[in-house]
Amino acid sequence: MFNILAGFSMICFHHEGYKLLGLSKPELIMPVQVMGILVGLFGVGYLMVASNPVENRNILVLGFLSKAISSVLALYYVAVGPLTLSFIPVVFFSDIIYLPPFYVLIRRLHEGIGD
Numbered sequence: 001m002f003n004i005l006a007g008f009s010m011i012c013f014h015h016e017g018y019k020l021l022g023l024s025k026p027e028l029i030m031p032v033q034v035m036g037i038l039v040g041l042f043g044v045g046y047l048m049v050a051s052n053p054v055e056n057r058n059i060l061v062l063g064f065l066s067k068a069i070s071s072v073l074a075l076y077y078v079a080v081g082p083l084t085l086s087f088i089p090v091v092f093f094s095d096i097i098y099l100p101p102f103y104v105l106i107r108r109l110h111e112g113i114g115d
Contacts, residue, residue: 007040021086057109064102067095
């Protein structure tokens with residue numbers, strides 16, 4: 001549900017998100033809204049995993065890779081300057097914190113079926 005709500009917020013409340021993070025609002029909002037759609041769709045995928053973990057286990061692999069790559073990219077942008085340090089808690093609580101449990105679940109689901 002976190003991803004579904006976060007995606008919805010990125011689509012509908014992007015102005016508030018930029019204000020909360022102290023970032024200037026870009027002229028074109030569509031990339032943020034498209035990202036919100038993807039975040040929401042991952043939420044739907046995670047619900048699919050919850051209802052049938054073995055059959056949908058590869059959605060977790062995609063989620064893990066998405067969270068890992070986006071975390072590295074976000075921390076890079078904090079390091080080089082376009083994003084402020086205030087963005088680190090956002091990345092931590094939306095992506096980094098989920099990496100260990102996703103990893104454990106992926107391993108268990110793949111070990112359980114002999115992959």
